[in-house]
Amino acid sequence: MGSFLQDPRDPAHKKEKLGKSMLLLAILALVVLGMMVCSTARPKAAKEITIDELYKSIGQGVVENLNIDATSRSVTGSFKDGTRFKSQVADPSNLEKEAIARGIKITANSEGGGGGNFLLFWGPTILLILALIWLARRSSQANGPQLKSFITSNKETVGDWEARLGLSFEDVAGCEEAKEDARLYIEFLKNPGSFTDLGARLPRGLLFIGPPGTGKTLLAKAMAGEANVPFAYINGSDFVEMFVGVGASRVRALFTEAKRRAPCIIFIDELDAAGKARGMSNNYHPEQEQTLNAILAEMDGFKSDGGILVIGATNQPEVLDAALLRPGRFDRKVVVPLPDLKAREAILKVHGRKIKLVADADFSEIARGTPMASGADLANIVNEAAIFATLRKAIAVEQQDLRNGMDKALYGSERKSAVVPRKEMEIVAYHEAGHTLVAKFVPGVDPVRQVTIIPRGPTGGATHFLPEEDRHIHGKKYLTGRMTVAMGGRVAEMYKFKQETSGAREDFRAATGIAKSMVLELGMSERVGKRVFITRSEFLGSVSESLDCSPETRRIVDEEIKKFLDEAYDQASQIIEANAEKLEALAQALLAKETLTGKEVDEIIASA
Ligand code: ADP
Ligand code: ZN
Numbered sequence: 001m002g003s004f005l006q007d008p009r010d011p012a013h014k015k016e017k018l019g020k021s022m023l024l025l026a027i028l029a030l031v032v033l034g035m036m037v038c039s040t041a042r043p044k045a046a047k048e049i050t051i052d053e054l055y056k057s058i059g060q061g062v063v064e065n066l067n068i069d070a071t072s073r074s075v076t077g078s079f080k081d082g083t084r085f086k087s088q089v090a091d092p093s094n095l096e097k098e099a100i101a102r103g104i105k106i107t108a109n110s111e112g113g114g115g116g117n118f119l120l121f122w123g124p125t126i127l128l129i130l131a132l133i134w135l136a137r138r139s140s141q142a143n144g145p146q147l148k149s150f151i152t153s154n155k156e157t158v159g160d161w162e163a164r165l166g167l168s169f170e171d172v173a174g175c176e177e178a179k180e181d182a183r184l185y186i187e188f189l190k191n192p193g194s195f196t197d198l199g200a201r202l203p204r205g206l207l208f209i210g211p212p213g214t215g216k217t218l219l220a221k222a223m224a225g226e227a228n229v230p231f232a233y234i235n236g237s238d239f240v241e242m243f244v245g246v247g248a249s250r251v252r253a254l255f256t257e258a259k260r261r262a263p264c265i266i267f268i269d270e271l272d273a274a275g276k277a278r279g280m281s282n283n284y285h286p287e288q289e290q291t292l293n294a295i296l297a298e299m300d301g302f303k304s305d306g307g308i309l310v311i312g313a314t315n316q317p318e319v320l321d322a323a324l325l326r327p328g329r330f331d332r333k334v335v336v337p338l339p340d341l342k343a344r345e346a347i348l349k350v351h352g353r354k355i356k357l358v359a360d361a362d363f364s365e366i367a368r369g370t371p372m373a374s375g376a377d378l379a380n381i382v383n384e385a386a387i388f389a390t391l392r393k394a395i396a397v398e399q400q401d402l403r404n405g406m407d408k409a410l411y412g413s414e415r416k417s418a419v420v421p422r423k424e425m426e427i428v429a430y431h432e433a434g435h436t437l438v439a440k441f442v443p444g445v446d447p448v449r450q451v452t453i454i455p456r457g458p459t460g461g462a463t464h465f466l467p468e469e470d471r472h473i474h475g476k477k478y479l480t481g482r483m484t485v486a487m488g489g490r491v492a493e494m495y496k497f498k499q500e501t502s503g504a505r506e507d508f509r510a511a512t513g514i515a516k517s518m519v520l521e522l523g524m525s526e527r528v529g530k531r532v533f534i535t536r537s538e539f540l541g542s543v544s545e546s547l548d549c550s551p552e553t554r555r556i557v558d559e560e561i562k563k564f565l566d567e568a569y570d571q572a573s574q575i576i577e578a579n580a581e582k583l584e585a586l587a588q589a590l591l592a593k594e595t596l597t598g599k600e601v602d603e604i605i606a607s608a
Contacts, residue, residue: 046076046084054087054095058102065105068092167225172218173350174343174375178208181334182223185309189227189263192307204299205310205329207271209317210336211455213376216313219336220267223311230264232257236273236312239291247274247291255298255308263307271312275324292321299329338374340454340595341367347375351382356389358396366402371454371594372420373410380409425591427493428453431503433586434492434576435463436601438485441575445481452595476524479514483568484575486511491572492583515564520547525560533557582608 049057054075057063066077070092078084089095099106169179185206187194208216217233224231234254239247258266268274274291299310312330314320324330339347344367352363366381373381385405389397436451446465455462463485490504523530533549549557576583585608589596596604 046086049085049087051075051087051089051095054085054089055098058098058104061102063099063102063104066095066099068096068099068106164228165221165225165231167218167222169222169226171350172215172222173346174339175215175219175336178219178334178336181206181332182219186223186227189223189229189265189307189309192263204308205312205331207317207320207325207330207333208311208313208336209315209333210313211315211338211374213374214336214338215375216336217267217269218375220265220311220313223309224265227263227265229307230261232264232266234266234268236268236270236275239274239295240288245287245290247287248294251291251294251298255301258308259306264309266308266310268310268312270314271324271330272314272316272319275312275320292324296323296329338372338454339378340452341371341593342595344370344373344378347378348382351379355382355386356396358398361397361399361402363402365399366406369406370410371425377409381405384408425453426587427497427501427503429587429590430492430496430583431489431501432463433583433590434488434490434495434572435485435507436488436586436596437492437579437583437605438488438572438575439463439465440601440605441579442481442484442571444475444477445485448598448601450595450597451590451601453590454594476518479518479522479524480564480568480571483511483514483564484571486514487565487569487572488576491569491576492587495573495576495580495583496587511565511568512561515561515568518564519557519560525564527556528553528560584608 054063057079062080064078064080064082066075068075068089073089073092074086075089075092075095076084076086096106172179208219210216221231232254239250254266258264274288275295276288276292310330312324317325317333320330345363348363348366352361370378370381381402382405385397385401388401388404388408394401432451432453436448439445439448449464451463486507489507490500493499493501493503518524519528520533523532533547533553535546535548537544537546547554547557582605585604586596586601589600589604593600
């Protein structure tokens with residue numbers, strides 16, 4: 001925790017600080033009281049669940065403890081979230097075995113859940129005591145250079161601003177596209193003047209977009225290392241405090257320091273915590289607004305030749321305030337995706353260099369077994385493997401250690417999301433193969449540049465298209481073609497698995513958007529006519545749309561949108577049915593290689 005960025009010698013601030021501490025204490029006391037009230041209310045309300053539900057919950061690892069009464073064949077217990085349940089069991093010994101195998105606490109027969117009550121009472125109490133200690137320590141903290149203590153007290157901070165990071169692009173495997181984008185900025189940081197000599201103005205902010213652990217922080221650090229400039233790590237949530245004004249003053253202090261040290265890199269992790277769009281949540285705090293405004297003002301304030309590069313990282317760019325994404329702020333987006341097969345092998349190799357390995361270790365086997373693993377997961381696998389080897393007192397890490405490390409890191413408790421059932425991979429493979437195949441047979445759409453079953457965003461895989469030229473005017477054929485391609489995913493899933501899944505949501509959203517636009521503002525529907533029906537207004541950065549037409553027209557509009565979408569779906573169905581063996585070949589190739597280039601796609605389609 002950092003100290004506040006105010007002069008502690010100022011008595012006014014001292015008073016303020018005292019007031020804040022009191023407030024914190026009061027809030028804590030309330031929380032504790034609340035928890036205790038809940039804890040006394042809970043045991044009465046044991047939920048009746050079926051034995052199947054209980055086994056399922058045990059499988060999901062959400063059961064905290066169990067009390068099995070073999071004579072009455074009744075079970076009581078509690079979930080990890082504190083709620084209590086009861087159930088009847090036909091075969092108590094089997095249940096007991098299952099629970100033991102899962103490491104669930106089994107309590108004595110007489111009174112179930114006593115341990116839960118104990119925890120419920122002591123948990124909050126211990127919390128309160130810890131909080132008191134923390135408060136006491138904080139108020140006795142020495143004055144010190146305020147900014148420095150804020151930045152360096154951060155647990156992931158690299159020492160201090162002075163630090164020259166020894167990292168380079170060698171340490172970052174995969175993410176080739178992101179590295180390519182980064183090179184320009186490294187040149188800029190190495191020699192800020194040379195760009196402005198010619199009048200060029202570089203963007204000041206880069207936005208790294210990708211799931212956790214994909215190496216966004218690592219990449220930013222490597223950029224600082226390559227350019228040999230200072231690096232500051234800040235987490236967006238560090239700016240968000242309970243007290244109005246603190247976040248904003250932290251932002252200002254940070255940028256003041258950055259100006260002094262320029263050229264340098266400021267890395268704001270979890271930017272969304274500080275830069276959420278105004279009006280995104282009902283409990284939007286004025287503090288957040290001030291912090292956001294301070295970031296915007298600072299980014300506008302420094303001259304682009306000053307050599308400060310702000311890199312923001314987020315997993316959810318869609319929640320960021322639109323103002324952050326305007327030119328001169330975080331206007332350049334760089335996707336840092338989960339690694340595909342090749343990248344995973346490369347990442348394993350980078351981390352393999354740090355351990356002692358047998359000569360014939362085969363990273364490609366591990367890479368093949370870890371489809372959804374992030375860079376951090378892979379680093380963890382190598383580390384776990386080294387621990388296994390150490391435990392068995394081996395002289396080098398062997399293949400079996402790597403396999404064990406993989407099981408430990410992925411199938412162990414935390415990273416279950418990295419383990420994707422085979423069935424799900426298959427669905428994604430057919431879905432993406434569907435988009436790709438339709439794109440090949442529908443005239444007038446952009447060629448496929450790459451297709452992958454490794455997710456690039458919150459949903460499944462992705463098919464990437466390469467626009468042949470920059471298009472500003474889209475023909476009707478192109479627009480209907482795009483809709484047809486969007487439908488290809490669902491059509492392929494239905495063709496293969498005869499079942500709808502949630503995987504087509506974004507496709508439908510895109511297709512609906514095109515159809516709406518064609519009908520409502522592009523005059524492409526005969527029945528609706530050549531008129532613009534949408535009025536857009538912007539208020540506080542959020543755009544709202546309203547439909548400007550009579551109820552009768554509205555009905556026709558709906559019918560026309562549906563007609564466009566249905567036609568696209570039918571066309572996609574025809575293409576897929578007529579080329580079923582090509583779909584099969586593409587999907588199988590995707591399952592084997594995860595990523596296919598446009599050229600590979602052409603070859604597969606030509607030979608299937
Ligand atoms: P993020 O900021 O995207 O959450 P990090 O950069 O903190 O991810 O990654 C955590 C760790 O995972 C890194 O320190 C590194 O050890 C490992 N890692 C992640 N991506 C890569 C990569 N592309 N190459 C090598 N190691 C990686
Ligand atoms: Zn899709």
